[in-house]
Amino acid sequence: MDSDIAIVPMGLGHLREVLDLGDEVFDTEVKPYTSWSLTSVAEHLDTSDRSCWVALDSDRVVGFVLGSMEFELREDWGYLEWIAVAPDMQGHGIAGRLVEICCATLFERGARRIVTDVEVGNTPSATMMTRHGFSDAATVTLFVRPNPDEAERPAEEVAPGLSVATKRTFARTGRLRP
Numbered sequence: 001m002d003s004d005i006a007i008v009p010m011g012l013g014h015l016r017e018v019l020d021l022g023d024e025v026f027d028t029e030v031k032p033y034t035s036w037s038l039t040s041v042a043e044h045l046d047t048s049d050r051s052c053w054v055a056l057d058s059d060r061v062v063g064f065v066l067g068s069m070e071f072e073l074r075e076d077w078g079y080l081e082w083i084a085v086a087p088d089m090q091g092h093g094i095a096g097r098l099v100e101i102c103c104a105t106l107f108e109r110g111a112r113r114i115v116t117d118v119e120v121g122n123t124p125s126a127t128m129m130t131r132h133g134f135s136d137a138a139t140v141t142l143f144v145r146p147n148p149d150e151a152e153r154p155a156e157e158v159a160p161g162l163s164v165a166t167k168r169t170f171a172r173t174g175r176l177r178p
């Protein structure tokens with residue numbers, strides 16, 4: 001464990017660095033129903049029952065966790081939605097500390113369960129969550145059937161992406177992580 005690293009509540013002043021760190025480490029291609037953006041961070045900050053923390057090395061944000069009591073239809077379940085540690089700071093127990101403080105806060109707020117989702121190939125995250133009290137509860141496989149008529153078209157033409165407004169609406173209703 002790296003005792004020089006302070007874990008503090010995330011504030012507005014950390015937003016830029018959190019966003020940049022997420023851009024650096026999250027591979028949203030593997031979970032196409034999710035995406036990482038300013039909205040996903042800002043909406044957490046805008047939520048009163050959030051549990052959002054950053055790990056600081058002096059003034060530098062080297063890790064963060066974004067959690068809240070907003071797990072779709074279950075009011076008594078918390079949701080640990082995003083966690084990341086800067087590549088050069090991984091392997092020092094920082095994520096473990098972030099998970100512990102995030103979960104402790106959500107349990108204090110009345111969470112009966114805390115949910116997180118991990119892509120099947122993300123061994124570091126799966127191992128880390130298992131070490132910190134999470135167990136595999138359900139596996140969902142995203143099945144995809146391509147339109148055969150679109151096989152010859154360039155990928156960007158086939159998947160132009162959602163408009164900002166649509167993304168925002170989906171994010172609010174829980175169908176898309178912004």
Ligand SMILES: CC(C)(COP(=O)(O)OP(=O)(O)OC[C@H]1O[C@@H](n2cnc3c(N)ncnc32)[C@H](O)[C@@H]1OP(=O)(O)O)[C@@H](O)C(=O)NCCC(=O)NCCS
Nearest residue numbers: 025082083084085090091092093094095096124125127128
């Ligand atoms: C997953 C991640 C947050 C772990 O951060 P970290 O600070 O390196 O994790 P910790 O040092 O706290 O490790 C905690 C445990 O996780 C496991 N772990 C961490 N990195 C691992 C790796 N590369 N391979 C296997 N297990 C790993 C270990 O069991 C470790 O416990 P131990 O040291 O007692 O054995 C980090 O790898 C990361 O930011 N990944 C990219 C973003 C991401 O995938 N986030 C999760 C999806 S939202």
